[in-house]
Amino acid sequence: MPKQEAPALRSCPVCGDGLLRLYRCGRCDAVVAMCDECELIWSDAAKVVRRGKTKSNAAFPACPACEAKRVKWFRLSLEEIREAGLESLLPSPPSD
Numbered sequence: 001m002p003k004q005e006a007p008a009l010r011s012c013p014v015c016g017d018g019l020l021r022l023y024r025c026g027r028c029d030a031v032v033a034m035c036d037e038c039e040l041i042w043s044d045a046a047k048v049v050r051r052g053k054t055k056s057n058a059a060f061p062a063c064p065a066c067e068a069k070r071v072k073w074f075r076l077s078l079e080e081i082r083e084a085g086l087e088s089l090l091p092s093p094p095s096d
């Protein structure tokens with residue numbers, strides 16, 4: 001099993017096929033949730049993780065925080081998620 005570098009938060013509430021992961025904007029450092037299929041972006045990752053159907057704020061490659069039309073996105077690894085204190089957004093690991 002490869003080491004899971006970028007864990008998914010949940011399935012995408014819009015397209016249903018994609019997975020939401022945390023990304024950091026290379027311009028303003030905002031952390032958002034982005035779908036790997038439909039590329040929609042939610043600036044409030046906690047809200048879309050908890051509530052599911054929530055309107056997205058932007059679509060790749062635009063940033064909803066600094067409003068740049070095109071930014072470089074960096075996918076957060078599990079370690080970076082822990083460092084940012086966002087572990088609570090991840091699904092609970094299996095207990096076995």
Ligand SMILES: [Zn+2]
Pocket residue numbers: 012013014015016017018019035036037038039040
């Ligand atoms: Zn999607």
Ligand SMILES: [Zn+2]
Pocket residue numbers: 025026027028029030063064065066067068071
């Ligand atoms: Zn930004």
